[in-house]
Amino acid sequence: MMWVLAVLLGLAALLQLAVHTAPDTLDAERALAEGLAARDLAHKKEIERVRNERDHFEHLLATGGVRVSVPATCRPVVASDPAAAGEPAEARAELDPAFAAAVAGITSDGDLAIVDLNACIDRYNEVRFRLNALNALNTLIGNTGAQTP
Structure with a gap:
């Protein structure tokens, strides 16, 4: 009978731990989802900015608003040419x-x-930050959390 009581007390302790960590886990999951949504919105805005810049530059090229030139090598000028002075x-x-x-x-x-790669890095860092915060919280209350990537 004593072992049944010990098992019941152990289950009660686990249930209490689950009750205390479930809201924290749900809060962490909600915070992660909100953080990732904010990063996705910033990524979409940055992509839109880069595309608008490209479209504007292509419009300027097509209308002659901007001309692009590169350095060129020309054949040497004959020394007797009067225009070659200076x-x-x-x-x-x-x-x-x-x-x-x-x-x-x-x-x-x-x-x-580059914008896509930076967004990927930002998402990774967001997940890592939230997971580390959850692990720190779980360590404080004595629960083992997920491993940090």
């Missing part, structure tokens, strides 16, 4: 607007990839 200006070659838009598209894809 310091020569840096030679530049203007890119075709369609080619400049293609290059801008590549850089925009890179910007979007």
Whole structure:
């Protein structure tokens, strides 16, 4: 009979622990969901910002509002040419607007990839922070929590 009493007391202690940790776990889960939702919203806004910048730049390229040039190497000027006197200006070659838009598209894809990677890192850190907080709480009350990634 004594062992039955010990088992019942043990079950009562486990039930009490579960009752005390369940609200904390639910609060932690709710906080995690809210934190991830906020990070997702920030990620969507950043993606929208990068796309708007790309669209604006492509519009400027198409309308001639901006021209893109690159350094170019030209053949040497003959010394007897009177226009060659003084310091020569840096030679530049203007890119075709369609080619400049293609290059801008590549850089925009890179910007979007960086935004996505940063969002992934932010989500990981959010989960890690919330899990560490829950583990610290569980340690204080004597419960073993989940492992930190």
